[in-house]
Every structure is written in C-alpha cells, then in structure tokens.
Amino acid sequence: MSWITAQDTSWSSLLARHPALAPGYQAFYRSLWRDGGLDRRVLECCRLRIAAIHDCDAEWRVRDPAVILSSAEQAALRHGECGPFPPAQRAALQLAERMPFDHHGMEDAEVTAAREHFGAAGTVQLLLALAFFDATCRMKLVSGVAPIPAPSGSNGPP
Amino acid sequence: MSTRPRLPSAVPGEPESLGSVLAHTPEVLAGFFELYGTFWQLGAVDPALKEMTRLRNARITDCGY
Numbered sequence: 001m002s003w004i005t006a007q008d009t010s011w012s013s014l015l016a017r018h019p020a021l022a023p024g025y026q027a028f029y030r031s032l033w034r035d036g037g038l039d040r041r042v043l044e045c046c047r048l049r050i051a052a053i054h055d056c057d058a059e060w061r062v063r064d065p066a067v068i069l070s071s072a073e074q075a076a077l078r079h080g081e082c083g084p085f086p087p088a089q090r091a092a093l094q095l096a097e098r099m100p101f102d103h104h105g106m107e108d109a110e111v112t113a114a115r116e117h118f119g120a121a122g123t124v125q126l127l128l129a130l131a132f133f134d135a136t137c138r139m140k141l142v143s144g145v146a147p148i149p150a151p152s153g154s155n156g157p158p
Numbered sequence: 159m160s161t162r163p164r165l166p167s168a169v170p171g172e173p174e175s176l177g178s179v180l181a182h183t184p185e186v187l188a189g190f191f192e193l194y195g196t197f198w199q200l201g202a203v204d205p206a207l208k209e210m211t212r213l214r215n216a217r218i219t220d221c222g223y
Contacts, residue, residue, distance in 0.1 A: 036182070103219070121183055124186070
C-alpha cells in the first residue's frame with residue numbers, strides 16, 4: 001500500500017493526484033516508445049532489466065503485450081545475463097545495466113556499439129528511455145505502489 | 159565518464175547540448191520540454207524548493223551539466 005493515501009494503491013491513481021502533470025507524463029512516456037525507430041522488444045527488455053536491478057516488482061510485473069518473452073529470456077533479464085539475446089539487444093542491455101547505479105562507468109565504446117546498431121536517433125531514444133525507466137522504478141519504490149498490472153496504456157508501455 | 163559528447167548535435171551549426179542532441183527525436187524533445195515545463199510551472203511545491211532539490215540531485219549524481 002502506498003504511504004501517500006490508502007486509496008493510492010496504483011501508479012495511475014498516484015499520477016491522477018496531479019491532473020496537470022499526468023497528461024504530459026503519459027505523452028512523454030509514449031514518445032519514448034515511438035520516436036527514434038527502436039524496436040519495442042529492445043526497449044521492453046531494457047525496461048525489465050532496470051526493474052530487476054531495482055528489484056521493483058511494481059515495474060517488473062507490467063508487461064508490454066506486444067512483446068513476447070520466453071521464460072528463459074525473462075530469467076536472463078532477472079539475473080543480468082545476456083546470452084539469449086542478439087547483439088543489438090545486448091548492446092542496449094549493456095547500457096541498461098549501467099544506468100541505475102553505474103552511469104559514470106558507461107564507456108564510450110558501449111555508446112558507440114549502440115550507435116552502430118541503432119544510429120544517433122535510436123541511441124538518443126534509448127538513453128532517454130533508460131533514464132526514464134530508472135526514474136519510474138525509483139518513483140514506484142519510493143511511493144510504495146502495489147505491483148498490480150494496470151490496464152494497457154495507463155501503467156506501462158503504450 | 160566521457161569528457162567529450164558521445165552523440166552529435168542534430169541541429170546544423172549548433173554545438174552539442176541537451177536540446178540539440180534530443181533534436182534527433184523531435185517528438186521526444188517536445189514531450190520532454192513540455193513535461194519539464196509542467197514540473198516547474200505548476201504544482202504545490204515552491205519553485206525555490208524544486209531548485210534546491212534539482213541542485214542536490216545534480217550533486218549526488220555528480221552531474222556537472
């Protein structure tokens with residue numbers, strides 16, 4: 001249960017407490033999934049990896065219905081293993097691994113590898129998405145929202 | 159951490175900055191600055207307090223930018 005109020009058990013209900021903020025937040029989040037040309041699968045894997053790093057159940061339980069991940073892939077994301085994933089996803093996951101607690105350790109070669117796969121626009125999309133996934137996990141953990149998947153579009157990938 | 163920009167400016171003639179790099183993704187750019195503007199202009203938290211928390215976060219994350 002969220003410490004804010006007894007009624008604020010979901011991420012959506014918390015956002016709704018700031019009516020002026022919620023539409024902009026949702027619009028920005030949607031843009032991260034659309035603008036830059038990245039495959040949704042890349043973003044979804046990174047989002048889940050960051051959720052696993054933070055041990056954020058409220059974010060981990062949210063799933064993009066457009067991306068099907070095998071149980072082996074989910075387990076790999078949970079434990080930080082890159083084996084099941086193709087080179088492009090591994091390059092993205094390497095950056096995702098750094099973002100929450102090792103952003104200063106991110107190396108030029110790692111960003112270059114991402115640019116080789118995704119181009120400048122895709123890498124911009126990816127880096128900003130990683131930062132936002134990280135911030136979302138922190139906010140969900142701090143606010144104590146329940147790990148309850150919400151209707152599509154209101155709590156997860158649009 | 160790199161001391162050189164890792165991504166180019168998307169705006170010809172402009173050096174690398176948050177805005178010129180985000181310009182590679184126009185929809186993201188527009189959404190980001192609209193959301194950022196909302197954070198600062200609206201709400202119950204005093205702007206001075208927001209600024210203090212912004213600077214404190216920059217210090218904690220060691221972000222000189």
